[in-house]
Amino acid sequence: MPYSWITPPPASPVADAPGEMHLWPHQSLPPQGYARFIGVTALLIALPLLSFAGSIVFWGLLPFLLLALFGLKYALDRNRRDAQVIEVLTLDATEARLERRNANGTQQSWQCNRYWVSVELHPKDGPVPNYVTLRGGGREVEIGAFLSEDERKALFDELSRFF
Known part of the structure; x- marks a missing residue:
């Protein structure tokens, strides 16, 4: 409870x-789960990106994938901060x-x-x-x-x- x-x-x-x-x-998301979730998400974003390593497409996709990752981190941090009641x-x-x-x-x-x-x-x-x-x-x-x-x-x- x-x-x-x-x-x-x-x-x-x-x-x-x-x-x-x-x-x-x-x-619902303890600190260990938070770190694990961000890490797994970063890994899952990086895996398809590796197939484009060394090409111009890699550099074109990288900013958007990083923006998605940092957006997810911001949303989780904001949720945690709002629940500090x-x-x-x-x-x-x-x-x-x-x-x-x-x-x-x-x-x-x-x-x-x-x-x-x-x-x-x-x-x-x-x-x-x-x-x-x-x-x-x-x-x-x-x-x-x-x-x-x-x-x-x-x-x-x-x-x-x-x-």
């Missing part, structure tokens, strides 16, 4: 240790706090008295199926919108135990 409890939340309101959950988008939910005995660090470096935060927080699941009303929100303090904020549909259901069930 692309979320986990770093420290378990307090089960009772008298506990003083805060609980902290981190949520992040799923990264993390949400941190902190629960202590009296307060719930949600902080979101976006890919562009901006931060958003929400906090509320834990007693007034409610977790809601919107099966069809949200921008994505099984949209999960936290309501309290006069605001409603989304949590885990980047998770898959089944992961949002599991997140809702898990958060429902604490609110």
Whole structure:
């Protein structure tokens, strides 16, 4: 699951240790896979190009094939950079706090008295199926919108135990 409890939340309101959950988008291509994919793609581009080695066609095709390779690298890097989002939910005995660090470096935060927080699941009303929100303090904020549909259901069930 692309979320986990770093420290378990307090089960009772008298506990003083805060609980902290981190949520992040799923990264389907790890760094080793990224390097391997770029390498294999470069090899597959170079193999047909070798048949034209020593001719003017080689030099005519080379810039376009390099442009395709660097375009692929740029797209993968951009995708990785855009997925650098993390949400941190902190629960202590009296307060719930949600902080979101976006890919562009901006931060958003929400906090509320834990007693007034409610977790809601919107099966069809949200921008994505099984949209999960936290309501309290006069605001409603989304949590885990980047998770898959089944992961949002599991997140809702898990958060429902604490609110």
